[in-house]
Amino acid sequence: MVRETRARESVGHQARLGTGLHMTETNRMPTVGGVSRVGDAFMALLEGRRSTRMFKDEPVPRELLERMVRAATLLPTACNRQLWHFVAVTDPTLKTKLSRLSDAQQSYLYDAPVLLAVFYDTSLETRNPCNTAEVTVGIAIGGLLLAAEAHGLGAIYLGGIRRPTGIGKALGAPPFLRCFGLVCVGWRDDDPPAPNHRPVPEVLEFDGCSRSRPRFHADIRPHLWSLVQTADFRDKLLWYKGVHIDGKTLHVDPDSRSSPVFQFMTGRLGMMLARHDHPKILDVLSFNGDVVYQLLNTAGRQAETVYAYDLTPGIARYIQERFGRLSPPGHVACIVNAGADRVAIPLPDGHVQAISCYERLEHFEDPLPLLREMRRVLATGGRALILVSNRFYPHLYRYRRMREKNYALGRNWNRGPERKFEPAQIERLLEQAGFRVTEALGLQPVFLKCAALVAGMCRKIGMHGRADRVSDWAGQRFVVRGGFRKYSSVLVYEVE
Template sequence: MHEESIQTAESAGTRMDGDGFMALLGRRRSTRMFKEQPVPQALLETLIRAACLMPTSCNRQLWHFVIITDPALKVKVSALSDAQQSYLYDAPALIAVFYDTSLETRNPCNTAEVTAGITIGTLLLAAEAHALGAIYLGGIRRPSGIGKAVGAPPYMRCFGLVCVGWRDDDPPSPNRREVADVLNMNRFALSQERYRADIRPHLWTLRQIADFRDKLLWYKGVHIDACTLHVDPDRRLSPLFQFMTGRLAMMLSRYQAPEMLDILSFNGDVVYQVLNACPGAFKRLYAYDLTPGIQRYMEERFARLSPTGPLAYLVNAEPDRLAIPLAAGQVQVISCYERLEHFEDPLPLLREMRRVLAPDGCALVLVSNRFYPHLYRYKRMRQGNYALGRNWNRGPERKFEPRQIERLFAEAGFQIRSVTGLQPVSIKIASVLASFCRRLGLYPLADRLADWAGQQGCTSSWLRNFSSVIAYELNRQR
């Protein structure tokens, strides 16, 4: 349908069937993978026409749109705006949404922002209605840079980009809250905050942690080839993750047809790596997390893998208490990849891990170390700023001192078999020195420092106490 047919429908008073509209809403997905095929200009103009049919504050209609298809201009937009997503380059067309906010700067209801939000939502729905994929690009640190790139005047505020193209992915439907969970009649009644905008775990209940993980996980998206699509680099390629995968393979080889449990699997990366690295090395691999929604995410993801192996999914048995639904002593190997940090008191989880671990079993637990120089975290602590900040996609987190976590292991009934420091502080020091040498033009020395740092991924020396992550191999106490 092009602009002429839309105008005909407007004049005729044509109405969409209510069920059809709900179906359109239900099938819309954020598209992160696009085909290289260009989108016809007439179709792009149809999307803009749909946006122009939406209400605006005082009927001012002060939006303006710039469609960007030039690859060189995309590079300029990305550089000036510090956009963080790769699909800015992949999408055949970008729609920059501007609005003249000069008449609405003091409106207490932020009508300019509301108008822009309605407009962007309409662009997404119109793209879906015309069999296009689209996504609102939110990872933009300097939206004003988009205006500079396209020559917009300063009074035209940019509210972001909508990437548009022919869809080349098939993301599953994310979980949606039930109406009963978000609706009250005549009086607001919310029993507790869904999330806490605070990094400190003692302020979070188990239900809040579960809900946070359940909803945020779907943001990252699952492509048809089972790739997670998000801003962060793929940790499966990191030396830390490779160490964990190799160590788990060694632990599994000690047993005949063992069963393995992965704690709080989230998107299933550890599970995925073990399935690939150790085919046939175990009888069953359990992926345990807190909600049915997280389970469904992993099911959707692993349904796209072949073969998936002997994999089973476990959901926490109780909403307000950690309870792994396995019999006592059922598994021989447990993996826990920086998951204790979500809890102010990790003892309940550690005791559950010990309960399900076989008497001769072993666990690999990776713990984030408080003594590592997390400069960003220390700065915010001095400022008394406990907002999530960089943890927006992780949630609550605490760092443990080595003696502190080792005492908790003992209280839970574990004994430590080995300790390895991963990403020791020497790597950070060498990286800083290499960067300084490059600024001075000492490139050979900088390269030697960088090469040396690349060989220092783990240590068993005293430097382990100053590593970013400490890996503990545990056994049950006799």
């Protein structure tokens, strides 16, 4: 019954688009201005397509999958070789095996009713300098995604696969077939916002390239971002994976809830809250709500209110929906920035007894206005815990640094504008905002990297006892004071 209903919905979706997969001679005739009805429908299809990461637990009819693959096979290939091969996977046990062997960690690999593994025989093109096999497969995957959208299905190309050969091994593919990834297919259970797309005049030129065109488009340096741009980016970034995707939302925060940095921070906040009876707590730029959720677990019924402050109503709605899925929301109040082009926390002076700010100052070229707002709403006798990413630490970035050395693409490039601070810089800003530093610490000092390398080498040569002793020694020195603090990954300031 579900299959029949979904098939009818799919047909209705095509009708709304104004065209199916077949084009008649009438459709080919241009209308006024040289734009055909089919062209308009195709552009509408492209503009409405979104990557789906949350799927309903309902099967996809086999005939729809066959139509998707048919659409892919109608697209051009190099020398018309047509050497693709597609495998539809619906068995949950096989999905688990695929995830394990391919080292793919996205939850939608399990949640999608169907996984389409895309293979191509590259044995005839091993020395091709034009990489036509890769181009051909990319065209086919694009066809799968558009065909899914045309039939009312949701789909996403799964590119985060660290070992594609594992997929071929799990599916028993012959060695001449190379796997180029997976396409997750199912009935959409989310409504992600439209991402920003670069305008055509910015990417199209005629009869040559302009040498004056800037090299970088999405620059990571905060001084090139207005507050409105940052707010819009954060709002769309948060929603594009849905509520609580992956159980971690690592696309918006640098550390998972199980990381030592996060655990230290929440433990320290618990000690701060124990000094007050029924405190009011403010979490600055809550984003995915991880810190707020941990504050609820730490404070329990002791807290009067936990304020989750961020820049847009969309982020507030995200936290509310996410908490509704995780647990009863408790005493959480989501508050939104009161100014369109300036930072303004909508709370009266001296209203909260504790503030948490978890690596959020990095998103601003000048975080002083935010720090002053935090100082304004902090009550006399209250404390704030501020964590900042240290510029002097040798962060291992996966992406190239930008033009200025103190700006870099972070561990997850999706986080938006980001900069690092020197200890003297952040301490001067805290003083200018009116804070007094009561304690300064460093987390994960640089020598822990050296200790990890030594322990790894010891294990490789069979010296497991010595490796354990080195690891134990390093584990006891995750938190440091004094000079080593300046060469730690994260700077921690408890201020009043």
